[in-house]
Amino acid sequence: MTTHSFATTVADWAIGLMEALGAPGAGVAIALENLFPPLPSEVILPLAGFTASQGTLVLWQVLVWTTAGSVVGAVLLYALGAWLGRDRLRAIVDRMPLVKLEDVDKAEDWFNRHGDWAVLIGRVIPIVRSLISIPAGVERMPVWRFLAFTTLGSGVWNTLLVGAGYLLGDQWHIVEESVGVFQKVVIVVAVLLVVWWLVKTLRGRQDQDNPRHARQR
Template identity: 40%
Template structure:
């Protein structure tokens, strides 16, 4: 994976960074935790400039968020509610739960998008509820760009400062990504258990 990223970045330059970050949003196994630190290391070698490298990473990431956003637009709330009523009984989710979740996102959507872009494992999927809740595209782009820029700057500077040890960024952030995803799954399981207990009582 690392060798492929290096070759693509060396061949396409800033365009390679943008392409890799675009693909990272569509295929999460391609880690931004490896792409942008490598870009930072390349900057430290004098082969790239810092600001254009960061800009390319942000551009590719935002571009990669659009497919998920529009998937959410197509997969609208009413369709999800119907699926919840039809199949949700297996995980005790109803159309009412979907409406409550969407109502929450409607109230806190901008914060969710901004902070979601800073959380490994959540960064990609946060675009889906934004589309489902018809968050205005301009608002979505603004808050996604703000959160993404902070994340990209952090990763790029880490790679710049670590130099040849840029891979350490992925080693440290990788477990955080897993913990974040497991926390979401664990929280969802707890919510289901508590809901079942309330229904029995």
């Protein structure tokens, strides 16, 4: 399935939900989008805004329900992270090649120092906006703080995309194209970071296996 046909399928599905349930249908769609990141919010949200511009839905209700849907989806992923927990995560990592427990310790330390900002800013970054809830659950970030920053970040993201769809009218798909470029940049950066981490890890392993080479360096 091509990207265009997938977006069309998602749009038809979202329209069906909104026709059946009204503004809550948009909230259901966004809750599912949080749980399944391949569902693009850059299609669902502008389309909901466009639908509101046609008078079929009420704009403020769309904003309330989509933000509520974002929070529900995020809470479910937070619960998954909390169920996984530090002990299970460390046990899994301990069996994985190339990944060290000290990497987990560093990640935990970073999240404990920057968790609030990570959740807040992560909610406006494609892909990250869903996944950031899991480490928040693993680290048992206080629920009230998680809800506060998730609601704020999601509200900003949803308002921007729904508002753009409302203003653009039948040109709402422009939002999808623009956010799609942003998402590709995020993916490229993530891939580069993974490659950098793999190279660094493999070099570290080689230095451990060849201590004389490590001293020369």
